[in-house]
């Protein structure tokens with residue numbers, strides 16, 4: 001039934017509000033948006049809203065109200081965000097779209113770039129694409145991760161206060177131990193910065209959506225409607241039985257067992273691919289993901305046409321052209337058979353290629369860790385959950401959370417991509433069938449619980465809250481944190497808990513000289529209001545005994561660097577100790593120091609590691625600033641983990657090939673990049689902290705930062721400082737006798753072209769001030785050479801784009817799964 005249109009009243013007529021009770025689908029034509037926005041959607045084939053979307057519009061989405069939308073996977077949450085953003089943009093607004101992962105940011109950025117035809121520009125601010133943060137605020141829509149937004153707030157980015165609509169994608173991640181606290185703080189600060197901001201929160205279905213919505217002062221839209229049927233079921237002993245929840249529509253399929261081992265997972269995948277569908281298989285470890293793909297390959301290959309196989313061979317060649325690690329070879333081997341694996345150990349290039357080729361229908365099956373569970377729109381007709389238990393280092397084998405199951409299952413049957421979807425849990429025993437139905441299919445996802453109440457999470461946010469002027473006293477700090485979801489959820493109890501944690505954190509910050517308390521000067525509060533957050537935006541509860549908290553220069557710097565204050569204090573204390581003891585610090589000393597900080601992730605110690613890492617410690621004891629006594633086993637074990645990670649970084653900056661590092665440490669290329677990038681970011685922060693202190697080691701940290709970014713020896717540093725030159729080209733130039741900028745003479749042009757290719761040679765000569773306009777520049781010759789060159793250009797570009805507004809390196813926040 002179409003809603004009636006009458007003058008001045010929205011077409012969905014709120015009085016009757018049919019969307020609340022009926023399967024109403026508001027026609028795009030009836031929406032209170034401009035004609036060109038309507039045409040944009042109708043031209044793309046979207047003529048009416050889905051029922052849950054209609055419900056959101058009825059709830060005031062297009063009237064500027066805050067709305068939390070908690071509806072099933074694939075039910076079109078993004079379109080709702082788009083409508084609210086476009087409506088605001090037409091009234092000169094500016095929108096911020098906050099996502100948890102960089103892969104999602106890229107997907108959304110690509111989509112919003114289509115609004116160019118409406119005259120709206122989009123930008124991405126995750127620190128890994130070309131767009132620079134200096135200019136990012138000139139865009140109409142800015143896509144960013146929550147950590148990046150937090151960092152933009154800390155750096156007092158002026159356009160943040162112009163944001164009229166903020167979209168919080170995957171807001172149920174408030175529950176995440178790693179990402180939740182930052183997301184919570186970002187929401188609280190954005191609301192303080194601009195109390196009129198419209199919040200659109202998009203969430204998977206969660207138990208306590210009303211509670212989250214109430215915290216945000218938002219309307220809560222809940223629905224279980226899904227545009228395509230999703231059959232959720234269990235496979236056991238050759239049969240898959242699925243059911244569409246709520247409609248009770250059933251399917252029973254006998255599955256032909258195929259392949260050498262007649263394995264359930266492979267047979268289930270083959271069953272769909274034979275019918276022209278594609279499959280996503282979720283496993284519980286990287287090893288199992290690659291193992292599944294290798295085993296499934298020969299079966300899936302038998303369904304491919306010759307033309308498909310040829311295309312896949314080209315994709316496989318793209319992988320091996322760019323990397324010669326064993327993992328790359330295995331991936332290429334699988335891709336030739338139409339299958340792939342996907343996990344955080346792959347490089348971002350490899351992951352993108354796999355996602356892109358699956359979307360294009362070339363790769364038929366991906367076996368993945370949960371890296372692919374969240375948010376991406378992929379054409380999987382069947383999702384197979386091959387393992388619903390996962391190993392947890394603290395608690396052993398555990399069943400995966402219901403929320404994670406729902407997210408995985410929701411990748412199946414996406415509108416426009418597949419006619420229906422199937423999600424299959426594999427039961428090994430008959431008694432598991434009912435258990436799995438009860439525990440996953442029929443179960444409600446867990447409630448979202450704030451994870452803000454831990455000292456580790458709060459320390460950094462307390463410093464930034466004081467540094468940016470969101471609070472000037474202890475009482476104001478408490479008031480600020482009373483605005484968080486943690487306080488809202490815990491009620492009165494949270495005040496006592498928060499006060500205790502705030503006091504502990506402040507004691508630490510005062511001790512570490514990052515902030516001080518101006519006792520007896522409560523008048524000073526008025527004097528030091530920040531230009532970023534004005535005093536009237538602070539809900540002040542100034543009392544006579546409430547004296548000002550003043551961030552020190554060090555505190556402000558640590559906040560802007562996005563470093564955990566504990567990390568900063570470790571760096572400064574250890575350097576001071578070394579200087580006092582008259583030590584001469586080396587790259588090994590600093591690498592170990594980087595690994596001592598709380599911001600650095602560490603490698604696990606394996607049984608075979610103890611001996612060699614202990615020997616390394618003994619051989620290098622003069623380089624190590626602090627060595628724990630062996631009498632404290634837990635501390636010593638931790639120390640060995642730090643040292644093992646330092647050795648990985650040391651190999652990287654010694655130009656050891658990635659494949660060797662991968663084998664030695666049993667890590668993937670993606671891990672090496674993550675370790676080195678995080679370490680480079682901490683080295684940059686270390687350099688800036690020490691520079692402020694006047695320490696002679698600031699320079700050593702700066703050099704180390706560049707070496708960590710590129711994975712290069714100290715000899716190559718002068719060449720690496722030239723734009724466009726990465727470690728491969730720098731090594732080639734160095735070996736040919738070019739050791740610094742000054743070494744290049746106009747006559748060397750053709751030699752340099754031979755070494756690094758024409759494009760980069762021209763760039764290099766121009767950069768060092770030699771005009772190349774009169775030179776004959778040869779065409780690039782071989783495709784293979786081009787790929788390698790482009791590969792290195794990508795690495796350099798990625799590194800260049802890591803620099804933000806103030807030239808700092810931003811931290812990477814990808815999962816390690």
Ligand SMILES: Nc1ncnc2c1ncn2[C@@H]1O[C@H](COP(=O)(O)OP(=O)(O)OP(=O)(O)O)[C@@H](O)[C@H]1O
Pocket residue numbers: 045046047048049050053072073074075076077078079204374375376377410411414415416
């Ligand atoms: N009203 C509509 N009519 C037709 N197609 C639509 C409509 N709304 C959204 N879609 C399409 O549905 C698909 C899924 O939408 P979207 O990715 O926004 O879902 P989602 O709710 O964000 O899912 P998830 O939570 O799983 O990420 C997209 O291809 C989108 O273009």
